[in-house]
Amino acid sequence: MNSSILSVMWTLICAFLVIFMQAGFAMMETGFTRAKNAGHTMAMTMMVFVIAVLGYWSIGYGLQTGSPGFFLSGAASDASIIMLFLSQVVYLNIAATIPTGAMAERWTFKSFVVYGFFMAMFVYPLYARWVWGGGWLAQLGARFGLGHGVVDFAGSSIVHMVGGVAGLAGAIVLGPRMGKYRANGTPTAIPGHHIPMAVAGCLILFFGWFGFNAGPAMADGGTALGIIVVNTMLAGAAAAASALCYVWFVYGKPDLSLIANGLLGGLVAISASCAFVSPAGAMMIGLVAGVLCCASVFFVERKLKVDDPVGAVSVHGVCGAWGMVALGLFSDGAYGDGLNNVSGTVRGLFYGGGPQFLAQIIGVIVNVVLVFIVMYAFFKILDRIIPLRVSEEVEFEGLDQSEVAVTAYPDFSITKTRR
Amino acid sequence: MNSSILSVMWTLICAFLVIFMQAGFAMMETGFTRAKNAGHTMAMTMMVFVIAVLGYWSIGYGLQTGSPGFFLSGAASDASIIMLFLSQVVYLNIAATIPTGAMAERWTFKSFVVYGFFMAMFVYPLYARWVWGGGWLAQLGARFGLGHGVVDFAGSSIVHMVGGVAGLAGAIVLGPRMGKYRANGTPTAIPGHHIPMAVAGCLILFFGWFGFNAGPAMADGGTALGIIVVNTMLAGAAAAASALCYVWFVYGKPDLSLIANGLLGGLVAISASCAFVSPAGAMMIGLVAGVLCCASVFFVERKLKVDDPVGAVSVHGVCGAWGMVALGLFSDGAYGDGLNNVSGTVRGLFYGGGPQFLAQIIGVIVNVVLVFIVMYAFFKILDRIIPLRVSEEVEFEGLDQSEVAVTAYPDFSITKTRR
Amino acid sequence: MNSSILSVMWTLICAFLVIFMQAGFAMMETGFTRAKNAGHTMAMTMMVFVIAVLGYWSIGYGLQTGSPGFFLSGAASDASIIMLFLSQVVYLNIAATIPTGAMAERWTFKSFVVYGFFMAMFVYPLYARWVWGGGWLAQLGARFGLGHGVVDFAGSSIVHMVGGVAGLAGAIVLGPRMGKYRANGTPTAIPGHHIPMAVAGCLILFFGWFGFNAGPAMADGGTALGIIVVNTMLAGAAAAASALCYVWFVYGKPDLSLIANGLLGGLVAISASCAFVSPAGAMMIGLVAGVLCCASVFFVERKLKVDDPVGAVSVHGVCGAWGMVALGLFSDGAYGDGLNNVSGTVRGLFYGGGPQFLAQIIGVIVNVVLVFIVMYAFFKILDRIIPLRVSEEVEFEGLDQSEVAVTAYPDFSITKTRR
Amino acid sequence: MIKIEAIIKPFKLDEVKDALVGIGIHGMTVTPETKGFGRQKGHVEIFHGAEIDISFVQKVKVELVVCEEMLEKALAVIQEKTRSGKIGDGKIFVTRLADVVRLRTGEHGNAAI
Amino acid sequence: MIKIEAIIKPFKLDEVKDALVGIGIHGMTVTPETKGFGRQKGHVEIFHGAEIDISFVQKVKVELVVCEEMLEKALAVIQEKTRSGKIGDGKIFVTRLADVVRLRTGEHGNAAI
Amino acid sequence: MIKIEAIIKPFKLDEVKDALVGIGIHGMTVTPETKGFGRQKGHVEIFHGAEIDISFVQKVKVELVVCEEMLEKALAVIQEKTRSGKIGDGKIFVTRLADVVRLRTGEHGNAAI
């Protein structure tokens, strides 16, 4: 028993925590959607894990790593393959879950299943390979002198932006839920049906996020463990606080649903840079993320007219992008020596690291463009084969019975008058 | 600080995760039963832990190990006793919880309390001693050449079959809930009242299961840790997927409640063999478990006419038995050297290990026969002393007020028309 | 990688578990209050973490430790500061959460925010410094021969009594919820709206408590790890069992809400002494705590006429005090050598340690007097600046819309007739 | 056209419904979330160690509109199925209607029942 | 036999009930989940940064059947307890019934009230 | 004074409401949790592998009290908005009221509507 088993243990514990985030997403998304679709939203958030595991095991992992190949064949004998598979599949799973929030309450279960496999087999592996697998984005540093190349410690872009941008593409293709926009084009709110469940889900996510961010920390012996955890905590808290102030300022009351979004936005934003910035830096990143997240929710809903029931695009996409950029601004040079084969630590713009900033911007642009185009095309094509959207009647009645054969709350009276 | 403290830490962490499964069971079972009994189901799933701890501490542990004796006396000075107690009591607790699902919505709280002590003091300790304590089932290998004797890595039989078979006995003695069977003998569904809670419970169980299966992994230094976790994940996912396909095929829609059962069935099935099989083997075990679980739900309800509100008999009993058998089929000889004092690794039928297969079959049969007879007799006798079943009126009104003095949802209107 | 990283890992894992307790408190408190205030209660339990982190980071930590100072400046380079901050902030957070239960359903969000900062910046740091920071209470041993001075392993007083006593002060200043007391002064029950959520919250708390109590265990290499966990488990179980028997005896039925309180009371009580007592001692401490907790609920409600919706004063305040005293009774001299610079192990009255008992009594009295006076004065003054209590109309309608801009259950019909 | 409004115990609903269908009643409207008190006065429940007065008992309201000829038969059936002789059995209110319209067809009066 | 149907504010229910019991009303049926609008027109709530029009206000419907002689007294009591003079106070509808049946005994008419 | 009680499909409620307001109806009471059956007979759902008969279909009850003159117009509007020609469209019951009281002012009769 030695340091390697310690590293295995830590990776496993963190992986477990990330798996537990699945329960957090399930509760958060379901709580923020309507009672008549609660079973359907739960079903998606549960099955996406199943699908992601199968898709990644069969094809995705092989594509991403290029090694032994598919179905983890021959892996049993090689513990490092097993551990890499584990640590990646839990991230992928989060990425694949995110669009279920943006596309909730109107998505056919059949097409969702196809989506899940596509994401796990192709989309996540591609971008993850480019950044974490030593691909061309990672090599921007060693080859073109752009700092350490695109750096993303725990997945602001690889996990969250992939999910958020895919969700945006999906929500655009699906169109808004019926009744979301008034005849004059202004949005109405469609309130989530179970706020306590949603908030409890957020708290579970907060808990799991420590595993999410601290998971990769043992690669170099865990020297940054403490700072990663403190930064995660501070950024989340700062973002919730700034979201609170922002909404209190904008309409005179703290809006719990936006604060919850803000909190998660802060956690998304700090994921990329949690090992590279100081506590004060984390605080700044969080403060910006909280406001940005709320403003983005308004923008997506009012200007883009995209209906994203849980705010996934803003939380994961926009704050993920901010997190990538923030790494290029706030990295203070305390960590990252030798990363991506570039000697020296990671420094952002504010610490004299202009090239790193550039690398991050490139990473963000590539992610947005790539994922959006691929997913938009995918959804458009899929829609021809298996319609993405349920019928109007099913949408009014709720997707539960017709899509997943349950009634979420059969003993309670549910109001469905809202269109 | 050395390898032993590492092993202690891992055992504790896994034990914590198993304790957390209690919340998963509580939510899953309560979500799958009716609103009018939600407090009662919650009360059982909470108190069973309390009772199990007290019963095992006072009598059960002493009986199982035969060592120092009762009430953990003298244990404080001996860390190994403390650790064995801990790792066992959390398993016992799961075993004791399972029947509360099969017997939900009609069981008197008083007789439930007596049951809990009986299970913790006698039933679990007995079978656990035979398999994990080096008892006669474990010795089938060393003494009669049946492979490594009955092998059960993390409790498919010791925990799940014990619970599932006990639940079957209890559900038979209790009889079906009123209104469950139509005059013509065909079953009607009695839908669970809070599907999101149930699914969230399943996700918590999935999370906790990693602790459940990986808990015993440090015994040999943790060499199988990674493969255990991957196998657990794959089997769960495969089972959910096969259950999905099966129900989609059978009645044209994915039935979320059965898929959730299937998922758990896969986890139950892999518990016995998670360290012994390859990922591909785990996948096969899961695929079979998912279908088997659903088919068993139909069989128990339609043919046996036993009313098992949450499917506990199928998930834990039937899939537990399958898991034991599967170990005897799929063990690939990569692990288990020296287990139960038999040199060489564990091999199943498909890898040339016929005798191991036989041992597993014997283990299953002994478990079913022993536990069923003991528990059936116990429940029958107990029923004479403290009636197991609430009155018809209480059953209609719901057990909450009369059995545990709460109303689960006093601010909501609950429908109770269903009989 | 060495023993220090192991200690860091353990501290982090335990800190994560304590953070997760936040979800447990949120669900427990929300479940035990009314549907019309569910969003508000959730908002408080979520935001209190945010506020506590910011307040402690900015001022509180500096005050408590007296070291580098505020805003964790210069901390990034010093892992031990980071780790101390982390392990303290999660405790503080629990302390700050507790009053949200006692003051639920009528507290304005604005004044709550101010309270949160006050607690995190001044109150917790003060008392924690006196006991854990080597302050005068800790020195009662070395200086005045009172055993090891005031000893509190995991926070029965520092965390729970601080929270419970502050909650008492707050609940007194706020006054009872409207309709709580009949014209003749007798209390009526105001049932919690979601018992399953509350019980699930308790189970989460139980899970998290293992991290809470075992967190400080690595200070001396983890020798007491096993016993800490077993004691925690036994005390919780014993308390739930004794609460069950007590209420069954008092009014003929097990009252689930009081049993849940009792369970938590047992966990609170064992926190101080979990490393110092034998399993049998833990059992005794739990048994007393369960009864004490219920009796205290009756006393607070009927005699003091203080309205504490979730029983926080009894669970955390009274059982916390009992836990401190119990340490002075049951410590068996197996642990604590050198603690607070006093050689020899910790012994309670029953093991010949009279002076230790005295020290604990002093600790309790100082805590009650200090915290009560400070918080009472604080709330009284704050009330003049920002009224603590919402208007009658808001209280009838529920605090959700007016205080945190959500409706917890918009798709369900909620009864609000109860005053 | 007569409206029969029956306030009954929830667990009698299925039986009453089946019996009414049995005598040829083709429609019925139910309000499940109804509470009331009559001679039956509510009861006391316990929560967290204190008492709470539940002043209204859970009932279910069944409304059926029938033609004059069916009135007696329907009343008889409801009485038969609900009568236990204990307080709380419930009550029936009978009102004369001015008109009935079937929305699907636009029919009026007895034809619309 | 007269049916009085009062649509009132939920938080007036307990008071109204107690007052009616005080004047000797022996029975009452309540439908708590009732919504409506009158001159009071609903309001706007906020969720997740967008507005939502709540067009129906939560009300409670109280039905009581009384004999002719009690009508005035009951109306007076309800008015007294609910009148705040602000919109949203509610409304009362009065209908004449053709019959009342007490299910427990089978009594008809005034005797059954 | 006439009470119109319409049992309609829940998703027609908003449309019906808007149309009624459009013709000058100033008040309305809705009971959202209403269930019923008519020619439309319920349906079968599945849970955990077994069937369950849902014998009552979710409906919504809309009550509006109008003066004699508005009756025809209101009926016409409701019919227009709800008629799909398929079973389950719903039904309207019309009753004559003895009195209406506006609680806010104490007005009686037509003035109170």
Ligand SMILES: Nc1ncnc2c1ncn2[C@@H]1O[C@H](COP(=O)(O)OP(=O)(O)O)[C@@H](O)[C@H]1O
């Ligand atoms: N006078 C009344 N007006 C309105 N509803 C009534 C009246 N009397 C009884 N009810 C309704 O009938 C239900 C059953 O009444 P019950 O207690 O059986 O009456 P009784 O004892 O007069 O037969 C009550 O819960 C209430 O909902």
Ligand SMILES: Nc1ncnc2c1ncn2[C@@H]1O[C@H](COP(=O)(O)OP(=O)(O)O)[C@@H](O)[C@H]1O
């Ligand atoms: N014409 C009507 N028909 C049916 N219900 C009505 C009518 N007018 C009012 N109501 C009911 O009475 C409630 C209270 O009405 P309110 O706003 O006080 O009326 P007003 O302003 O006319 O006094 C409404 O929410 C509605 O439920």
Ligand SMILES: Nc1ncnc2c1ncn2[C@@H]1O[C@H](COP(=O)(O)OP(=O)(O)O)[C@@H](O)[C@H]1O
């Ligand atoms: N005779 C009746 N008495 C009471 N309610 C009725 C009656 N007929 C129909 N309803 C109500 O109207 C709703 C719609 O009826 P529907 O199936 O459209 O009737 P039809 O087929 O006769 O037009 C039913 O669900 C029920 O609530």
